[in-house]
Amino acid sequence: MESALLAWFQRSGRDLPWRRTRDPYAILVSEVMLQQTQVARVVPRYLAWLERWPTVEALAAASPADVILEWQGLGYNRRALNLHRAARAVAEGGWPDDLTELPGVGRYTAAAIRRFALEEDVLPVDVNVARVQRRTGHAFSPAAAAALMDLGATICLARIPRCDACPLATPCPSRGVREEPLRKQGPFEGSFRQRRAVALRSVSREPTPLRLLDGDAVVALERDGLVVVRDGVVALPA
Ligand code: SF4
Numbered sequence: 001m002e003s004a005l006l007a008w009f010q011r012s013g014r015d016l017p018w019r020r021t022r023d024p025y026a027i028l029v030s031e032v033m034l035q036q037t038q039v040a041r042v043v044p045r046y047l048a049w050l051e052r053w054p055t056v057e058a059l060a061a062a063s064p065a066d067v068i069l070e071w072q073g074l075g076y077n078r079r080a081l082n083l084h085r086a087a088r089a090v091a092e093g094g095w096p097d098d099l100t101e102l103p104g105v106g107r108y109t110a111a112a113i114r115r116f117a118l119e120e121d122v123l124p125v126d127v128n129v130a131r132v133q134r135r136t137g138h139a140f141s142p143a144a145a146a147a148l149m150d151l152g153a154t155i156c157l158a159r160i161p162r163c164d165a166c167p168l169a170t171p172c173p174s175r176g177v178r179e180e181p182l183r184k185q186g187p188f189e190g191s192f193r194q195r196r197a198v199a200l201r202s203v204s205r206e207p208t209p210l211r212l213l214d215g216d217a218v219v220a221l222e223r224d225g226l227v228v229v230r231d232g233v234v235a236l237p238a
Contacts, residue, residue, distance in 0.1 A: 001136060001168055002138070002140055002143075002144050004168060005147050005148070005167060006143070006144060006147055007167065008151070008167035009144075009146065013147060014150050014154070016039065016043065017030075017043060017046060018030035018046065019116075019146065022116070022117050022118075022119070023117065024113050024118065025055060025056040025059075025087070025090070028083070028102075028105070028113055029049055029050065029083065030046050032079050032083045032104060032105075032109065033045060033049075035076070035079060036076045036079070037074050037075060039153070041074070045074055048070075053087075056091055057087075057091045059087035060088040060090070060091035061091075063237075064081060064225070064237040065235075065236035065237060065238060067081065067083070067084045068080050068081070068204065068226060069236070072200075075193075075197070077196075077197075077200060077226050078104075081226060082103040082104025082105075083104060085104070086104060086105060089101075089102055089103070108124055108126055111125070112124040112126075112145075115142055115145050116145070121142050123140065123141070123142040123144075123145055124145055126149065127152070127158075128148065128149050128151075128153050128156075132152045132168075135173075135177075136174065137173055138168075151166070155167075156168075158179075159179070161174075161178070163175045192217070195214045195217040196217045198217070199213045199214050199217040199221060200217075200227065203221075203234050204236060207233050208235075209233055210232050210233065210234050218234055222234075225237060
């Protein structure tokens with residue numbers, strides 16, 4: 001089954017910029033951006049980020065305010081601060097053996113860096129990889145990581161898999177089976193997440209009096225280190 005998958009990947013795999021590098025910093029940036037943002041939106045932002053801060057030392061030397069501003073539009077802004085903190089930790093002490101010691105780096109992101117940057121024998125299992133493994137019942141090797149991700153993202157889709165276009169259709173026991181996704185993310189519109197985003201956007205333009213902002217959203221942003229409140233004025237951290 002794996003050889004059919006790899007042959008398909010050779011023909012139809014996505015050409016993504018982070019697949020052309022083995023730099024752990026670049027892989028970290030891509031993985032953190034991809035944690036909650038779609039690939040098509042990440043690609044231009046990843047390229048711009050790497051152009052502005054091409055090395056972990058360059059990012060470590062940036063101010064938190066610049067990092068938050070550069071992240072605007074990608075959502076879940078805490079990721080930006082964690083990425084910045086991780087860069088500072090690496091610039092100071094090097095890459096730790098246990099990558100999950102870095103802020104914002106969980107088991108999946110650590111495994112992705114180990115696989116795609118360090119070429120270690122680990123399979124990073126994201127939702128796409130987990131779905132393909134579950135549906136096919138096959139234990140793929142780490143060499144199939146990128147191919148599994150692409151199959152899960154473009155063919156073996158969560159709700160309506162495109163089994164007619166799948167290179168694994170013949171042996172797959174789940175061929176033709178549809179399933180409802182287990183959970184859907186709530187709507188952004190009207191959510192607390194949106195209220196936070198509106199407040200942060202305002203503060204990103206210029207320091208803003210607290211009384212003009214959504215107080216609860218500012219409290220949450222301040223708790224995450226995304227803004228500072230001083231003398232009744234909310235600003236990005238210096
Ligand atoms: S045959 Fe269908 S369910 Fe099986 S791996 Fe391919 S797309 Fe997924």
